[in-house]
Amino acid sequence: MNVAFLLGIASPFSGRQLNNNTTGNEKIILKKQVLLSNGCCNIVYRVTPTNCKLAKDQWKAAEKNEKTFQANSNEWSDKELLPKHPNGNGLYHLLTNKFKPTKEKWTQDGKKRQETLLNLFFDNVQGLNGVQNRVALAKRSRDGTWYKWTWKQYGELVVKTANGLLALGFTYGDHVTILSANCPEWLFADLATMCLGGSTAGIYPNDVAEQIVFINQNFDAKFFFVDSLKQLVRLKPFLNQLTKLIYIIVLSLETDNQEERDMVETDSRIISYARLLELGKTYSERSPNYVEENARKITPDTFCMTVYTSGTTGQPKGACYSHQNIYCVGTTIAEELNCQGRDILLSFLPLCHVAERIQSLFLAIAGKCSVYFAESIQRVREELPQVRPTIFMCVPRVWEKLYQALQAEFETTTGMKRHLLHQTLLFGRLARLHRNYGKSISRAAMFEWLILSLLVVRKIRVTIGLDRCHTFASGAAPLSEEVAMFFGDLGMDVRQVYGQSESTGIIAYSPKRAIRPGNTGKVPSVIQVKLGDNNEILCKGPNVFLGYYKDPGASKTALDEDGYLHTGDVGMFDEEGFLWVTDRLKDLIKTAGGKFVAPQKIENRLKMYPGISHVVVIGDRRPYCVALITLDESQLKNICTKAQIIVQPVEEVVKNRKVLQLVDSYVQQVNDGLASYEQIKYYKLLPEDFTIEREEMTPTLKIRRKQIEQRYKEWIDSMYSVASSGSS
Structure with a gap:
């Protein structure tokens, strides 16, 4: 068969040689369409030699023959040709409208590569992206200096942690909870669990003891990571209720408190994180590559993470994510920000919240970014000038605090300094409207703005630590228009990110150079959004969560039969396609x-x-x-x-x-x-x-x-x- 027919339309390659390695007489076993940016269609062929007798149930045999046919290649490769008749292909596209712009990735042994963050993580660790020896994580040590981990070291510690869990009896599908302030060990435990096919749930460090116990029980946790013995002392009256826990891993056993020492001796489940790493090192000798190999095989639909809502209206619910969810969010944002492995992030929001998970885990891995850990959210203003992040993502309250501090400082200025600030905000507004709305601006005004940017704006950005930041973002709640416009007038366009725990944190975001204060931006192409009853925003796509853990009733309420997430937000689309969120239905x-x-x-x-x-x-x-x-x-x-x-x-x-x-x-x-x-x-x-x-x-x-x-x-x-x- 040397003529291909697809939906009754003849292929433009029919009856001609596919490429220099073929004769034109091979049998076609697979035809795939790839949509080009110009609207034309590439037809991608997989072929077998002419002597291969192919039956419908002999796909594996055909694939084997194909591999033999491509003996000079270690990896399967699709044979792609430029379309012979572009106009015809455009017509084909209009008639079928079933093309996907993505192309499947294949491993060297001929297996489909899983699209997961774990694969991207180990690509970074193994140096496949050229970042193996770059800084991946950094945390301030007691003497004030920054202790740093490269991607290679990051990977080694994740593998050791995973092997340590295996040594303690971890099995596929087990659940792990983490109660800790932001630190590298938080991420080591998180990724190690996912590498073994398990799932994690974070707990806020300042949660009351009853809530901590509730999450551990509700999540059926078998392993519990805690940052200090001080936290365990708070839980002492409740530990006997946590009957499903096999081990409690304490990140640091250092203490001068006798009560805390006694806890370690009386509860056999408590071990140190250092001991876990020792067990992992020994266990890895059996099969050094097991953790990475297992991680790379995990499929996108595997359950991997639960984020418990912060409970603004009552008892928290666990929003469950698959590897597809977190991969979709991480890669979408990394592509939007054009991350090239040189960006720096400051981690200060709680890692158990999806907003910080997006920044310190999803984006950091997909974008190959360096994550610096702040001591606390209260010290963000002190940490910013020292870290000088290139991407700054935070909640509106942080932007409001910065706004109020700058406004208070501006009000104390007098004379020429006050005049310069007034002129800066005036010409900055003209420049902002030009950047984001396409408003015309004279060359003289633009020149004035460039001068003021050097004289005034740069000093302000250096003072607050955002002098080398190229992306400013706000999420988790609406940012007021006044605050957004103020920073935009200073050349810092704050991109609004709209989402919720149930959408893995992302539904829409402000596109670059179209940042309009007051709206939430546009919906990325991988996500579908429509308005339902009472203009409620409904969302569907690979970002939508699996459901609530052990709560089918709430899951059914959140997800309808068509797979749409009911966000509970009231919204509208304007003529340019920007999404506006007016309020929460429950808050009205x-x-x-x-x-x-x-x-x-x-x-x-x-x-x-x-x-x-x-x-x-x-x-x-x-x-x-x-x-x-x-x-x-x-x-x-x-x-x-x-x-x-x-x-x-x-x-x-x-x-x-x-x-x-x-x-x-x-x-x-x-x-x-x-x-x-x-x-x-x-x-x-x-x-x-x-x-x-x-x-x-x-x-x-x-x-x-x-x-x-x-x-x-x-x-x-x-x-x-x-x-x-x-x-x-």
Whole structure:
């Protein structure tokens, strides 16, 4: 058979020699279409020699003959030819519309290569991407210097950890939990588990003991990594409930506390991470390459990770991911950012949250990036100038803190310095509109902006540690338009990333040079998004999670029969295809008058005023909206200066008449831009800010509305029981 027919359309290669190694008389056993960028189609052939008698059930025999036919090659290769009739191929594309632009990858032994992060990881480790000896991880040591691991060392420690788990009895499909602050060992344990066909779940270091126990029990964990004995002491009354745990691996056994020492002696399940590595080294002698070989065989549909939601509305649920999920997210972002193995990331958000997992694991592996670990989220501003990341991804609260700090510093300037800052923001706005909206700008204005960039903007970026950063991103919650525009006017366009745990953290993101403050950007080609009832955003694609662990009811609610994830977010598409998220369905306030109010919009506007830390708008089934407001203690001096009072403790400041008048003016300015039913009628200044420790905020600094409303119920009720001054 030397003529190929596909869907009744003759191949443009029919009856001619396929390439220099063929005669034109071979039998075609496989035809594959590859769509080119110009809209034409390449027909890719696999052939057998003319003497091969091929039956339908003899594919393996055919493949064997093909390999013999290509005796001069160690790897199977597709025979691709440029189309003979481009226009004809374009017509073929229009008629069939079934081409995929991807091309299957094959290993040297003729097996299909699995598209997983584990394969990419070991490619980096083995030097296949030229990064084997580059820095992969870095952590500050006790003397203040950075201790660094290359990709080769990274891989060796992952393999040792995996072999150590095997020595302790780990079997395929086992579950591992990790309770630790961000550190390299966190990633070693995470990847080691995945290499063995297991799955991991991270636990927030500041979670209460009951929640830690719940996650371990719910996840059926057999191995539990803990960063210190101090954490175990907190769990001491509950350890006997964790009957499924086989071993508790403590990253550091160093302690001066006798109670902590006694725990190691009384609980035989506790071993040190150093001991685990020793066991791994010994165990690896049996089969040195087993871990890597096993990891490379794992299929994309294998369950590998669970991220427990931070629980803004109650008990956390475990969102389960496959290797396909994390590979899709990692490679999509790495391609979008054009990572070439030279980028530096700063890890400071909790690794048990999907946002940090994207940065420190998915993107770091797919983009061959170096990850530097910050001491804590509180020390980010001190760490930034030392690490000087090239990609900076964080939550809106961090951007808001930077914004408030810079605004406070700008307000103290005078004379020529103040004039230069004003001019910088003015011409910076023109440049931002030119970059992202295509607005025209004169050569003189552009030249002015370039000069101001060198004189002013560069100094600002050096001061905050973002002088060599080329990508700025914000995710996990909406970033206010004012903050985004401010940094954009300084030449730092902050790209909004929209997603949730159930979508492996990604649904849409701002495309380069089309960064529009207020929207979430565009949906990448591998993901499908549509609007459902009440304009709810629905998502489908390789990023959508497998479901909730041991919770089929919640999984059925989240995923419909067509595979679409119901995000619970209200949104819309504009004429240019940008996705706008207006609010969360569950957060929407319906007043007693039947009007719907989006609280986040109001809260974000009010938080932009100097000294305001957090705002919670309340009004569901109430006659009007009220708010709880907290002050930023780090900006207390500036608040007192603005109110023209002496610096006092925050408990006294919130009672001061002049401070209340100042906040009154802020609220009034926000109300002027709102519909009457959206306006804040009364508010309360709280004597303390919301904290993670009191469970008023999630570890990613999002407010927990339900807990706050319960805690301050009397304060809220008082604003509805009296109709007096709004600043009481």
